[in-house]
Amino acid sequence: MTFLLALTLFVLAVFLGVEVITKVPPTLHTPLMSGSNAISGITLIGAVVSAGAEQTTLATWLGVGAVTLATVNVVGGFLVTNRMLSMFSTKKKRR
């Protein structure tokens, strides 16, 4: 991928992110933060390749470390967000 293409993706995604998130109600600030945080664990896909690529031992283990930490981020982030959101919604159903 050329630098220019990467930069294009970056700029468009930033604009898209701002547009999508503006006007989020304060009630959802915490879940939004933990949910988007889980998405930032996307670095996991880079880690997966590093861990499996059988380059040098050091590179592999850096990769394995990255896979572990990113997976904690991803799995924990989505689960805890779901837990928080379900507290909001069960209340709504009961009313």
Add this chain to the structure above:
Amino acid sequence: MDAASNLIQAGYIVAAVLFVLGLKGLSKPRTAVRGNALGATGMLVAVAVTLTDNKILSYWQLALGLVLGAAIGTLLATRVQMTGMPELVALFNGLGGIASVLVVGASFLEVRDLGSEPTTTFTLAAAATGLIGAVTFSGSLIAFGKLRETIGSFGFAGVRVLNGLLFGAGVALGLSMLGAPTSLVLIVAIVVIGLVLGVSGVIPIGGADMPVVIALLNSLSGLAASATGFALGNSLLIIAGSLVGASGLVLTQIMCVAMNRTLAHVLFSEAPTAASAADADDVYAGKVTSTNADEVALLLDTATRVAIVPGYGLAVAQAQHAVRDLTRVLEQNGCEVVFGIHPVAGRMPGHMNVLLAEAEIGYEQLVEMDAINPTFAQTDLTIVLGANDVVNPVARDDPDSPIAGMPILDVDKSRTVVVIKRSLSPGFAGIPNPLFAADNTLMLFGDGKRAVVDIVQAFAEL
């Protein structure tokens, strides 16, 4: 392009779309649960197609990392108390940041050992990831420690200058890597500078500014992933990382507006000082009226509309369930109960909402600042529980005050105000609060949870 990489690219497009839809869903109460599920599905798709990458030769180390990470993540997510949510989010931010650093480190070693010349994009992006990811990691760990109150706030003269120098040094080293793109020493030095900068950048920032810091670290963890994408030439990393970076920035901005401060002010200026503020003795002497649970119960018995304004003290005292009980008995008595939530109440954006939701208080009862402020004049009794600066009328009335212009909850306009607080000690801004000495204010001194439990009991005995 072979079949595997076509599949990967197609999967990445699907994942990117799911992430956008997921974030969009997370920004509306009705669709938030589905939004989160869409985001998780996107991640699953992304990881699944990546596993087909030709470069992956061995799966056992990979499986080890995935299983271990998933187990730890599940454990943390299911065990955490809602009061501990800010710490957990801070911790997750940090893990994302350091994972990006490790990924770039691994591919840096790979490029170096192959003896190939890295591209300019790779070199600069690797340096950027090293710096941003390391700042995110150590900054988040400090934030974690501060939220758990194992680390106090301390600044020393010149800490902000030091931060500026560290940042400048990090950027300079990054640029110097263009001349020595395979220098392990340089990349490690950048990471070390990033780690130090994370510590020295977050440690002087006081507790009440934590929502801004957490939102900013959230944004940085996204930017670190995005920079990793530049280094690896991976479109999905760039897209997902930038989306998160942007959403974190939007939240940061919302927090700053709610405190009437700029981001630069939070990061680079000293905490507000009490120099220009009135002396505490002048404000309080002879004017503070204290009360007890029985008296508050009597007042509540005749009230038809009660507002409860929670602050960080609610979280510290773990008083959310006691508050729920109070709300229920008041409602049974025919009283309307609403909660006034300041955008920066607590230690992370939306902190109070999560705590009250945990205690099964419906979110339609949680009223935002702009919506509740005009209604305080028709409120019989307002209970302020563990909040201070966000209800300090000097922000509105005294243009010389350090918090002048900060939007506040106008609780002083309600007929009677009961402030539950341990003492008259100042809040984060370090200034006395004339609300405590106002004619219509009663102080109920004590632990927040204990006080609310006592009121509920007194109410039952009426």
